[in-house]
Amino acid sequence: MADGPFREQIKRLVERLEGGVAAVMMGFDGITLDSYVQPREAAATAQHGAGALPDILTMAMEFAHLIAQARRTLQSLDAGTLEEFTLRTDTITLAVRVLTPEYFLACAVLPEGSLGKARYLMRVAAPALRVEL
Amino acid sequence: MADGPFREQIKRLVERLEGGVAAVMMGFDGITLDSYVQPREAAATAQHGAGALPDILTMAMEFAHLIAQARRTLQSLDAGTLEEFTLRTDTITLAVRVLTPEYFLACAVLPEGSLGKARYLMRVAAPALRVEL
16 A cells, blocks of 8 residues: 555554554545554564454454444434544454544554553544544 | 342442443343442433433443444454453543453443543452352
8 A cells, every 4th residue: 555644643653652553544434544554563464374463454444334333322322422442352452533523543552552552642643633634 | 220239349430430420230132230320420410301411321231232243343353352342422431341251341431530540440340240240
């Protein structure tokens, strides 16, 4: 994929995160605007094959659908506008920040990384990313 | 609802959280085992009517379904076992901790409350709750 306008910013985000694996800017329709995967992670996946780490793009795409559903549920419950969404498994942490009604930023971190720091860096990065949308 | 075996523990959890609104122990089938709502929140909802705060039980029930779906998605992606799930809107934060394959603990916190502290208290409370299941 060619470098998009978001590449430098999301790359910096992943690099500043201990255990940062990848980040992606995506539409709720599942279409990727831009993504960045840490080279060491890409290498590990290539070496150990699929299953070493889940593919962040596939994961984000699957969850784009689920998050869109969560937004509709929240709306029907009058529970406000979705801003942030995280999930944590024994192998990966996924943090999502909604940027606009159409787009979100997702970030994958290893379990030993800090979810709090990921949430903080994404919140701080959001305004500059939003300008480009 | 009569006091269940979890009432004291989830009550303590909510009370220790600044901005803690309510907590619920629920099955992924949407059936409530036990719940606790802060009296001041219950009073505010009664006074201002529906819409003051979304009903945590309804919210948890709706998300039980969504979380079950997320678990299946994670499984199909080989992305590990779901342990934690959070979402944050402009009016409420919902934190969910999976206790067993059948049950989860959900906790609602006001936006000014700390999601980090909610996650921590839920992690610490989990082993004792799991024993009773």
